[in-house]
Amino acid sequence: MRRTIIDTTNLELTDKVVSIKRVTKVVKGGRNMRFTALVVVGDGNGHVGVGLGKSIEIPEAIRKGKEDAAKHLVSVALDENNSVTHDFLGKYGSSTVLLKKAPEGTGIIAGGPARVVCELAGIKNIRTKALGSTNKQNVVLATIQGLSQVKTPEEVAAKRGKSVEEIMA
Incomplete structure (x- = not known):
């Protein structure tokens, strides 16, 4: 997974269990x-980030999960429609999540665990499909893994030594 260190001091993070x-x-x-x-x-x-917290009491487990998630934030490449820049498969364990680019007005078409990740990442238009295991933890981690691997057209163009117009054509 592509991990970049993200400064969380100036980010307003919202969380969902x-x-x-x-x-x-x-x-x-x-x-x-x-x-x-x-x-x-x-x-x-x-x-967006995901974390796991364990404790004897539920509120303490949630607090630990929030702290862990804040440590494991990833950046997501979004396009002008607040969608992913290209289709991608995220894999974790036996779970696979298909992330498909969607036009403006589509909304978030995703199952429960993948929906939460997409909403908190700021994605407004996306279609997803959970393939393989639908274990909540693995689906969330597969979605995060897929979103972190999505590249911007600028990154692809720089890697191939071409202009963005040539890539998008």
Whole structure:
């Protein structure tokens, strides 16, 4: 994954909890209950991150998830329609998420976990399809992975040694 260090001090991050799971560890004296919170944060302007928090109490797990997500922010390349610049497949584990560019007015056509990531990234027009496993955690991570790999036309043109007009034609 392409990770660039993003300064979070001047970003207004909003967060959404994707899932809260109760996990149990069986020990000699009985069962230890804990909670795992999957949290997505974003500024609505091309930065989004995901984090996992674990604790005995739900609010503490959510807080830890927010902190973890803020540490793992990625940049998303958006076009003039607030959509991705090109179609891409994001993969994580056995989950694959197809991210398709969409014209103005389409809105966010996505399932629950992928929708949260797209909304917080600031994407307004996109079509997605979860392929393979629909495990919430893997779908969120596949979406993040796919969005972080999307390139701008300027990056592609520079890599190929051509102008942006030649690439877009």
